[in-house]
Amino acid sequence: MSQATVSRQFASPLSTESVIAVRDLTVAYNESPVLWDVDLDIEPGKATAIVGPNGAGKSTLLKAILGLVPIAAGATRVYGSHLNTVRNRVAYIPQRGSVDWDFPTNALDVVTMGRYGRIGWFRQPGKADRAIAEECLEKVGMGQLAKRQISQLSGGQQQRVFLARALAQEADLYLMDEPFAGVDAVTERAIVQLLHDVRDAGNTVVAVHHDLESVKEYFDNVVLLNVRLIDSGPVSEVFTEENLWRTYHAPSDPIGADGMSLGQRSGSEMMPARAMLK
Amino acid sequence: MIPLAFLGLDITWDSTLRNVILGSMILGLTSGVLGSFAVLRRQSLIGDALAHAALPGICIMFMITGTRSSELLLLGGALSGLVGTAVLIAITRWSVVKQETALGLVLSVFFGFGILLLTRIQQGGDSAQSGLDRFIFGQAATILPRDVVVMGVVAAIVLGIVGLLFKELKLITFDPAFAASIGMRPDLLGVILAGLLVLTVMIGLQTVGVILMVSLLIAPAVAARQWTTSLAGMVILSGVFGMVSGVAGSVASSLIDRLPTGPMIVIAASVIVIVSLLFAPGRGVLSTYQVRRSRARQFRAELALTDHHGVSRP
Numbered sequence: 001m002s003q004a005t006v007s008r009q010f011a012s013p014l015s016t017e018s019v020i021a022v023r024d025l026t027v028a029y030n031e032s033p034v035l036w037d038v039d040l041d042i043e044p045g046k047a048t049a050i051v052g053p054n055g056a057g058k059s060t061l062l063k064a065i066l067g068l069v070p071i072a073a074g075a076t077r078v079y080g081s082h083l084n085t086v087r088n089r090v091a092y093i094p095q096r097g098s099v100d101w102d103f104p105t106n107a108l109d110v111v112t113m114g115r116y117g118r119i120g121w122f123r124q125p126g127k128a129d130r131a132i133a134e135e136c137l138e139k140v141g142m143g144q145l146a147k148r149q150i151s152q153l154s155g156g157q158q159q160r161v162f163l164a165r166a167l168a169q170e171a172d173l174y175l176m177d178e179p180f181a182g183v184d185a186v187t188e189r190a191i192v193q194l195l196h197d198v199r200d201a202g203n204t205v206v207a208v209h210h211d212l213e214s215v216k217e218y219f220d221n222v223v224l225l226n227v228r229l230i231d232s233g234p235v236s237e238v239f240t241e242e243n244l245w246r247t248y249h250a251p252s253d254p255i256g257a258d259g260m261s262l263g264q265r266s267g268s269e270m271m272p273a274r275a276m277l278k
Numbered sequence: 279m280i281p282l283a284f285l286g287l288d289i290t291w292d293s294t295l296r297n298v299i300l301g302s303m304i305l306g307l308t309s310g311v312l313g314s315f316a317v318l319r320r321q322s323l324i325g326d327a328l329a330h331a332a333l334p335g336i337c338i339m340f341m342i343t344g345t346r347s348s349e350l351l352l353l354g355g356a357l358s359g360l361v362g363t364a365v366l367i368a369i370t371r372w373s374v375v376k377q378e379t380a381l382g383l384v385l386s387v388f389f390g391f392g393i394l395l396l397t398r399i400q401q402g403g404d405s406a407q408s409g410l411d412r413f414i415f416g417q418a419a420t421i422l423p424r425d426v427v428v429m430g431v432v433a434a435i436v437l438g439i440v441g442l443l444f445k446e447l448k449l450i451t452f453d454p455a456f457a458a459s460i461g462m463r464p465d466l467l468g469v470i471l472a473g474l475l476v477l478t479v480m481i482g483l484q485t486v487g488v489i490l491m492v493s494l495l496i497a498p499a500v501a502a503r504q505w506t507t508s509l510a511g512m513v514i515l516s517g518v519f520g521m522v523s524g525v526a527g528s529v530a531s532s533l534i535d536r537l538p539t540g541p542m543i544v545i546a547a548s549v550i551v552i553v554s555l556l557f558a559p560g561r562g563v564l565s566t567y568q569v570r571r572s573r574a575r576q577f578r579a580e581l582a583l584t585d586h587h588g589v590s591r592p
Contacts, residue, residue, distance in 0.1 A: 066459045084461065092459035099453045103318065104503060104512050113449055117460030122442050149507055169460070 019044045019173055019204045020065055024074035027057070027064050033072070034060045038229045042206055043221055047199045049209040049235075052225035053248055058208040059095070061225065062175050066092055078173065088117055091171035093162050095178050101150050107161050108146040111137050114168030129168075136167040141190060156187030163194060174198060176207040180214075192218055215239060295532050298418040298485075300426050302524030302543055305482045306494065308433045310520025311440055312478045313495035314502065314513045315471055318451050322499075323378070324366065324472070326492035327385040329479045331362025333392025333488050336413050337399060346409065348425050352480045355413070359476050362388050389488070416487035416540030418528065429481050436474050440513075447471065448509050485524075486540035494520060497547035504558035523547035 018041035332355030339354025502516035527543030
């Protein structure tokens with residue numbers, strides 16, 4: 001992409017306040033786009049939920065911001081710069097199911113991986129890094145389990161280890177992919193508390209979220225996504241019946257390439273939406 | 279002679295055996311270390327495809343140069359192994375064919391082509407061709423002192439790079455998406471790892487051959503995983519298991535007449551695997567069975583206790 005195109009794209013109203021700026025973002029793995037022409041600004045110091053049905057491109061949006069998937073069109077900026085120059089300010093929590101938890105290592109070691117980005121090539125983590133990792137494990141209530149093999153942790157404990165690893169990155173922006181998926185109620189409360197602590201310390205949190213019931217309670221802002229951006233902004237303004245209806249029922253595929261009908265696309269995803277609309 | 283005589287083994291300690299033992303140790307160590315990453319990344323069969331893909335390169339190098347020198351032949355093998363890997367990656371990335379299917383394709387097509395060339399060469403009646411089939415099942419007795427030196431240097435390079443990049447290789451093996459998010463290059467590191475795998479396979483071709491090479495990548499690593507709780511521990515123990523297999527196989531084949539070295543090394547490694555799968559504490563079959571039984575006994579005891587006190591269960 002030429003320099004001229006980039007500046008033209010960012011000539012559109014771009015708040016200097018925004019932590020993440022997304023312009024005209026389109027991502028396609030195969031023929032049909034996963035994200036279509038998304039424009040988005042993430043407000044600093046807030047907890048933002050990304051909400052939408054399965055296949056809406058929520059995880060892909062995070063990955064595109066992190067440069068983990070090829071972008072077909074458009075551009076993203078983090079703190080106004082290319083991601084490479086601000087990587088140490090960004091922490092990413094992938095989906096828990098994306099790794100093999102039978103890997104031979106313990107909880108503390110995984111959290112120490114959060115330091116790798118600051119350690120640099122060829123060097124091994126030192127005492128200071130381990131101390132920070134231990135501190136972060138304490139923060140998620142896992143201090144006692146530092147030496148436990150990760151294969152022997154429960155799903156909720158594994159999720160906390162991932163959170164602790166993100167904390168060890170000492171970042172300003174936390175991108176979480178479904179942090180509440182498959183965790184017990186106690187862990188969910190602990191994660192919410194942590195998420196709010198991180199935000200109240202002045203950091204920005206963006207989380208892919210599935211449970212419509214808890215959006216109002218957990219998050220300040222919401223991004224409604226179904227391949228296209230439906231709406232984004234403060235929960236009180238954006239999280240409305242009409243917007244939810246559009247998110248979960250709108251034709252998601254702009255060019256109809258996947259041949260799915262509306263009913264097929266929505267499917268089980270309609271249930272939570274209906275519950276909300278009562 | 280000394281350590282073996284101590285064990286009371288009747289064995290002729292000559293320079294050939296010394297070369298075989300040294301070569302097998304170097305091979306076992308390197309393949310154990312590299313195999314750990316290959317197994318954890320679920321890519322051990324890539325080593326298999328790569329080893330098979332080396333055969334046509336060995337033959338083509340012989341047809342071009344007429345050489346008998348192992349280094350040159352193995353260089354040819356390395357080149358066609360790399361071509362095979364590239365084809366594999368290309369098929370997986372650009373076509374709808376899944377990786378395991380692509381593995382089978384590359385393996386059989388390259389190996390078949392190699393056998394075709396080998397047959398042509400052997401029919402040619404060139405006296406220098408006599409040793410070329412040693413690369414199929416391996417023929418450790420053909421290892422020269424110079425080969426041991428080459429193997430040692432290659433092994434030192436491979437192990438040195440693994441040591442330098444240990445933290446990076448660990449992270450791209452456990453969580454490639456997170457690794458990419460902090461600016462590491464999982465794709466580039468994956469290519470480096472594949473390159474190291476090529477070098478390791480080249481070390482092994484003369485000893486165990488293209489067909490059995492994969493077992494030296496898988497067996498020590500699988501056995502080591504059973505006993506260890508950290509990646510560093512697994513990598514080291516896997517290297518030790520590989521070395522032990524190399525020495526045990528070499529010694530066994532020299533004790534009994536006409537027993538081939540390569541297959542003996544593989545059998546030694548397999549014995550270690552079987553023992554580890556059965557008896558390792560925590561992960562072994564026996565251990566998991568015991569845990570399950572003691573849990574069941576505990577539950578039964580608790581049930582009996584509650585019944586005794588007349589407490590109704592939900």
